[in-house]
Amino acid sequence: MSEKSNESSTRRDFLKASSVVAAGAGVLGNLSFSSQAFAAGDDTIRVGLIGAGGRGRGAATQALSTEGNIKLVAIADAFSDRLEDGLAYINGQMQKNKTPERVDVAEENKFVGFDAYQKVLDSDVDVVILATPPGFRPIHFEAAVNADKHVFMEKPVATDAPGVRKVLAAAQAAKQKNLAVGVGLQRHHQKPYLELVDRVHNGAIGDIVAMRVYWNGGGVWDPRRTREECSGEMEYQMRNWYYYTWLCGDHIVEQHIHNLDVGNWLMKANPATGEGYPVSASGMGGRQVRTDKKYGEIFDHHAVEYVYDNGTRMYSQCRHMPGCPGNVTEHAHGTKGVVHLGGRDYSIEGENNTKFKGKYRDPYQVEHDQLFAAIRSGTPYSEAERGAYSTLTAIIGRLATYSGKEIKWNQALNSEISLMPETYAWDAAPPTLPNEHGEYQIAHPGLSKVV
Secondary structure: HHHHHHHHHHHHHHHHHHHHHHHHHHHHHOOOOOHHHOOOOOOOEEEEEEEOHHHHHHHHHHOOOOOOEEEEEEEEEOOOHHHHHHHHHHHHHHHHHOOHHOOOOHHEEEEEOOOOHHHHOOOOOEEEOOOHHHHHHHHHHHHHHHOOEEEEOOOOOOOOHHHHHHHHHHHHHHHHOOOOEEEHHHHHHHHHHHHHHHHHHHOOOOOEEEEEEEEEEEEOOOOOOHHHOOOOOHHHHHOOOOOOOOHHOHHHHHHHHHHHHHHHHHHOEEEEOOOOOOOEEEEEEEEOOOOOOOHOOOOEEEEEEEEEEOOOOOEEEEOOOOOOEEEEEEEEOOOEEEEEEEEEOEEEEOOOOOEEOOOOHHOOOOHHHHHHHHHHHOHHHHHHHHHHHHHHHHHHHHHHHHHHHOHHHHHHHHHOOOOOOOOOOOOOOOOOOOOOOOOOOOOOOOOOOOO
């Protein structure tokens, strides 16, 4: 073993051993950490960032704003320009926070390309942030667990059923290794959601009979690069990842997962057992406004009806159409009232009227505070299963709209249809290719095979 490897191993062993001391001191109770518990050695948590785009640089900034000694020491991205832009942003934020020393990325710890993630995992990091396009999440999460790293990964955690199953398997391995795993479904760390969902679970609106969930907006960023500006089709799709299903999952998966996840939460779905999730989905969708070939292959609207095993329906809408009313909210109708979540209205109306009026901290920061407190204390912490099952909820909605048919939960979960490429290289072919006019084959309800 090299001197560097021996030093790395010793430091990690110390971090694990001293976390027991922290746990015994009741550290997690106030989500803070006493540096005295590490007085005998190096208590610094070393972070690696995989995916330096908008969410990655944001998540890294939040991780570096948690309690205790922490440093960003490695960074990876498919593209060097994205890596440097992301690192510059993080440096700027840490300068504003007056903690510039928390960014300590040497040139040799900047990695670019499809295999850059593995180089971060091979470096001396304790925690990795996975924030590449979602299609890569199952591969990266499995590799991170195999490398004994704690993980924060953005949602969604996959774009197809084989990817979901890979995440579920890696989640079990992470538990056996006592690796902490956070997933970016930040509503679970947002005080009004926590308070009102708890009230619902305690009977404030009676039995839930129906839910309505929405992510309707004008859309996201336009394609960033033209074909002429890219080295080939793989780079073109990677640069414009939001518009390709294998990378993004379509916006019902990439965005609307948040609202669908809240519906599952309200219904007391159990991520530990996989029980309580929708048993089927049916719906419709298409491309009405965003029809130009530059928008790849995804739909611009989806409307899905989910059915739970007790007959409760969840009516779901997501839309990317400029000039139309926006709505990012969740609502549950019960036998005694209605709960409203999201936007500016967190309230229950009915027999138990209440309105959340308190203040709450940024849930994006809170989710990192709680994850890193768990890492420091050695407390079991796993959000991976919840992320996987809420991702699958969104995926079966996409399968229903793409096919125009009812999709059963188990039918989707066990599907062997993979969206991912056979080879990851710049000169390799992505799973879908354009015709001679640069147009992609769009899913055709009634004809497209999805499971």
